[in-house]
Amino acid sequence: MSDSRSRLLSVVQPATPFDPAETPAGGPLLEPGLADVVTLQRRKAAEVSGGDEESFFLDTLAEYQWARDAAGLAATTLDRLAKPVLEICEHYGLAPWRLTPRQVDQYFAGSGKRARSTVRQKMNIIDSYFAFLEQRYAGEIARRYGVAVESPVDPFNRPRHRGDFGLRVPPSQRATREFFGRWRDSLDQARKLLIARRDYVMGKITYISGVRAAELCGVRIGDLHWESGQWGRFLVSGKGARGSGPRPREAYMFEEGRDLLWWWIEDVRGDFADDPDSNAPLFPSERIPAAVSALNVTGPGIAMTPSTFRRALKVAGDRFLTGPVQHLHPHLLRHAAATHNYERGMSLWEVQKMLGHDRPTTTVSYLATAHADPEKASLAAAGRAVQRLTMDKGNLR
16 A cells, blocks of 8 residues: 555646746746645645654654663653653643643643642653754644644743652651660561561661662672671662662661671571572562472572562551651651761761762752751861861961
C-alpha cells in the first residue's frame, strides 16, 4: 500500500503552461514548479489525520527523552519525564500543544490532584517538555497543525517551591536512644529471632551512618571495608545529584556501627539459608526464590527490599518509640542522624559528607529542627581565639 506521501504525489496534476490571465486577483505570481510545491504542501497539511498528530507527539516525546539521556540523566529519571505529559494528554485526548492553561488547572485541581510536592514535580516536568518543543519543533508544529507552541504552565499556575511543605521532625536524641534500647531488649522474645535481629541492625545502621533505605538494602558483604578510615567504611550506590543516576559513595561506620556490623557478620549473618560470599547481600531476605529452592542448592540470597525495611521500621516505631513523634520511617532516621550529629558538634560540611549530598543547601534543609545556640557558639569561638593567642605568645601571625 502506498503511503500518504505517495498518495499526495499522485494527485498533483502535471504543470500547465502559465497564463497570466488565470492568476487570481491579489494572488502571488508563482512559477509553475514552485506552484506545484506549494500545492503539495497545502494538500499535505490538509490531509494530516489525528493518528498522524498522535504519532508526531510520541516522536517528539521520544526525542525529548533521547536529549535528556544525552545530557546524562539516569534511566529512572528518563522514565519519569514522560509520564506526566502522557497522563494529562490521555485524560483530555489531545496532543500537548493543544492543551490550555485552564485545562491544566482543572486537571490538577480535580482528578489529577495529588500532594503539593507531586503536583509541583509534574507541572515542572510538563513545563520543561514544552521548553523543548518551543526550541526544536515550534515551527514544524505551526506548519503542520496551525498551532503555536505555548506552555500551559503560565506565571499564574506555575508552582513556587518554598521548601518542603511537610516539615520532617525527627525524634529527639533521648527518644531515639530509648527507642533503640527498648527494641534491642525485645529481640530475645521475638518470634523470628533472626529476622528481628536483621531489622534492628538495619535500623541502627541507618541512624548511625545516615544512609538511605535503598542504599542500605543494596550493600553486599564485599562492600564492607574494615580498614578504611578510623573505624571502617562501606560502599553504597548513592542517589546521584539532579537525576544523574546512582553512583557509588562511601558511608561511614563510626565506632558503634563497626561493633554492630562485626557482631552481625560474625554471629548472625551465617544463620541465613544462603551462601554468604562477597557478592551476597549484607541484609538478605528470609525468602528463597522458587527457582533456587527447586534446585536444592546453596547460592547467594536476594537482598531485602526497601519496602520491607520500611514496614519493619514502622512496626518497631509503633511499639517502642515514645514522645511526640509516633511514626518512624528510614528517611526520618536519616534526618535524625543529620540533626543529632550537628547538635553534637559536627560541622555542616561534615554532615553533608556523611549524607552524601552534592549541595550544602540540601543538608541545611535536613537541619530545620536542629537546636542551635549562637551565643554558645560565639563563646566557643572566642575561647579558641584566646587559645591560639596563648599558643602564639600573644603574637598574631
